[in-house]
Amino acid sequence: MNFHSSIPAFVILSLVLIACASNPVQTGQGRKLAFDRNKGNCLACHVIADGESPGNIGPPLQALSKRFRDQQQLRDFIYDARQNNPETSMPPFGANHILTDAELQQVVDYLWDLP
Amino acid sequence: MFALALLLLMMALPVQASPLQDQSSLRDYYQQRFPQLSLADYRQGVYAIDAIARSSWTAIEEFPPYEPAIEQGEALFTKAFNNGSYFADCFPDPGIANRYPQWSKSQGEVISLPMAINACRVAHQQPPLSYQHSDMLNMQAFMAYRSRGKTIATDIPGDDPQALAAYQQGKAFYYQRRGQLNFSCATCHIQNAGKRIRTETLSPMLGHTNNWPTYRLKWGELGSLHRRFAECLEQIRANPLPEQSVELRNLEYFMSFMGQGIPLTGPSVRK
Numbered sequence: 353m354n355f356h357s358s359i360p361a362f363v364i365l366s367l368v369l370i371a372c373a374s375n376p377v378q379t380g381q382g383r384k385l386a387f388d389r390n391k392g393n394c395l396a397c398h399v400i401a402d403g404e405s406p407g408n409i410g411p412p413l414q415a416l417s418k419r420f421r422d423q424q425q426l427r428d429f430i431y432d433a434r435q436n437n438p439e440t441s442m443p444p445f446g447a448n449h450i451l452t453d454a455e456l457q458q459v460v461d462y463l464w465d466l467p
Numbered sequence: 468m469f470a471l472a473l474l475l476l477m478m479a480l481p482v483q484a485s486p487l488q489d490q491s492s493l494r495d496y497y498q499q500r501f502p503q504l505s506l507a508d509y510r511q512g513v514y515a516i517d518a519i520a521r522s523s524w525t526a527i528e529e530f531p532p533y534e535p536a537i538e539q540g541e542a543l544f545t546k547a548f549n550n551g552s553y554f555a556d557c558f559p560d561p562g563i564a565n566r567y568p569q570w571s572k573s574q575g576e577v578i579s580l581p582m583a584i585n586a587c588r589v590a591h592q593q594p595p596l597s598y599q600h601s602d603m604l605n606m607q608a609f610m611a612y613r614s615r616g617k618t619i620a621t622d623i624p625g626d627d628p629q630a631l632a633a634y635q636q637g638k639a640f641y642y643q644r645r646g647q648l649n650f651s652c653a654t655c656h657i658q659n660a661g662k663r664i665r666t667e668t669l670s671p672m673l674g675h676t677n678n679w680p681t682y683r684l685k686w687g688e689l690g691s692l693h694r695r696f697a698e699c700l701e702q703i704r705a706n707p708l709p710e711q712s713v714e715l716r717n718l719e720y721f722m723s724f725m726g727q728g729i730p731l732t733g734p735s736v737r738k
Contacts, residue, residue, distance in 0.1 A: 396664050407663040434649075441659055443648040450647060 382462025385455050392451060392459055397442070401466055409441055416463050427460045486623045486634055486724055493657070493725055497671050500661060509674035510732045516661055517668040520738065533608055533682040533734040536601075536689050540609025543602055548591040554606070557587035562613035565731050566620045568676075568720050570630040577633050577716040580607055581691065598710040604680050604689045611679065611733030618730050619677055621723035637721030640714060641672075646705030652718075655699075676723045678735035689734065692719060 386394045387403050394400060397409035420426040429436060431446030445451045451459065484492070494506070504515055514521040544554045544561060555561075567580035578586075584606050585595040596603040623634050644651045655664070656672040663669070679692040686694075693715050697707035708714050 405666045407665050407667075409659050409662045409664060439658075441650075441654050443650070448647050448649060 380462075382458035382460070385451065385459050386462060391455070392445065394459075400463075413463055414466055416466065423460050423464055426463065427456055430456060430459065483635070486631070489638065490725055490727065494673070496657070497660070497673060501671065506673070506728060507730055509671060509726065510677050510729050512674065512678060512735075512737065513668050513670035516670070520668065524736065524738070527684075527736050531682075531734075532736060533680075533689055536605045536608040536680075536682075536734060537612045539601075540605035540607070540612075543606055544609055548588075548593055550591055552591050554584075554587060557583075557590065558610070560613075561610045562617065564607070564611045564614035564733065565617040568621060568716060568723055570622075570624055570627065570633065570720070572624070572627050572630075575629050576713065577720045579711060579716055579719060580610065582711060582716075598691060598693070601689075604691065607680050607691075608689060608734040611731060614731045615733070616730050618728050619723055619726050621720065621727055623720075623724055633717045634721055634724065636714070637717035637719070640718045641721055646700065646703035648703040650703040652699065672722060672725065674726045674729045676719055676726055677729050678732045678737070680734050682734065682736045684736070684738050 383401075384391075386392045386400060389396075394413065395403045395406045397407045399406040399408070399412035399414075416426055420429070427446075430451075432444040433440040433442035434444055434447075443450060446453070446456050497504070497509075501516060508515045511521075514524050544558075547553055564580055567583060568577045570576075571578045581598050581603060584603065588595055624630050641652045644654070652672070655669050656675070659669050660671040661669065676692060680689045681692075681695070682689050683695075691710060693710035696715055696718065697710070700707045
C-alpha cells in the first residue's frame with residue numbers, strides 16, 4: 353500500500369484524538385456508525401468484531417493499529433479509498449460526505465482499538 | 468515500411484472494442500470466476516451461484532406467485548380492442564420476448580417489449596398504458612411465458628452506426644461510477660460477482676435481462692426490469708431514471724447483447 357504522507361498539523365491532531373479514543377462514549381458511537389446501514393455500513397463489506405451478517409467484499413477489519421502508521425493514515429484511507437486504489441469498491445466516505453469529519457473520527461476511534 | 472503503415476493505420480482507428488469482443492472478454496472473465504457454470508446456467512441469476520438461496524427459491528417455484536399474471540395476460544391477448552382487432556394482430560406469435568430489446572432502424576432507437584406492447588395499443592386507437600400498470604406487466608408475463616427456453620436474440624446490426632452508438636452508451640452507463648456511494652453496475656455485478664454485500668450474494672450480469680417480469684417477494688408483486696434498475700440506482704444513492712428512458716433502454720440493449728444466447732425464464736420469482 354502506498355499511503356500519501358500526512359502533514360505535521362494532522363499528526364498533532366491525531367495525537368489529541370488518540371487520547372479521546374479511550375473515551376468509551378466515543379467508541380460506542382463509532383461502532384454504531386460503522387454498523388448502521390444508513391451511515392458507514394462497513395459491515396456490508398467487512399467482518400468487524402461481533403457485527404452481525406457481514407459481507408466479504410473487503411478484508412476483515414482487525415489489528416488496524418498494526419497495519420496503519422497512525423490514526424490519521426487510517427482516517428485518510430476511509431476518507432477516500434480511491435487515493436490508495438483507483439479501482440476500489442469502497443465508497444469515498446469523507447470525499448462524498450457520507451460521514452462527516454466528526455463521524456469519521458468516531459469510526460477511526462472505534463476501529464483503532466479493535467484487536 | 469508496410470508494417471509501419473499498418474501500425475500508423477491502427478493508431479488512427481478509434482481504440483474501441485467491438486460488441487462481439489466485449490461479449491467474449493466478459494464471458495472469459497466469468498468463465499474464470501465461475502468455471503462450473505455453462506452459459507445457460509446464468510439464466511437463474513444469483514441462484515446459479517448461491518446454493519442456500521437456491522433451495523428456498525426452488526420451493527417457491529412449486530407454487531409460483533406469478534401464475535395468475537400469465538392467465539390474466541393471456542386473457543388480455545385474446546380480448547378484442549374497441550375497433551375489433553386483437554393484440555394477436557400485432558403479435559401473431561406471442562413467444563417473441565427473446566427478440567427484445569431490438570434496434571429499430573426506421574425509428575433510430577432501441578425498442579423494448581413494453582414499448583412494442585404500447586405501440587400496438589396506439590396503432591389500434593387505445594391509449595398507451597403506464598409501464599407500471601398491471602395489464603402491462605401481465606401481458607409481458609404471458610409473452611415471456613410463451614418465450615421460455617428461447618434464447619436471447621438481441622443483436623447489434625453492423626449496418627447502422629446509430630445502433631452501435633446506442634450500444635456504446637449502454638455500455639458506458641454500465642461502467643460509469645455514480646451516486647454518493649460511487650459505484651457502477653460493474654462494481655457489484657462484475658468486479659464483485661459472487662461476493663456478499665451483507666447477506667446478499669451479488670449475481671453476475673450475464674442473463675440479467677432474461678427473467679422479466681419478476682415477482683419479487685420484497686415487492687409482493689410483479690415488476691419490470693427497469694424498476695429493478697431504479698432500485699439498484701437508489702441503493703447507491705444515484706438518481707433513478709424513469710422506466711423506458713433512452714438511457715435505460717440503451718443499458719438494457721448492452722446487457723441483453725452480453726447475455727445473447729441465454730434462454731428466457733420469465734416470468735420469474737426472486738427474493
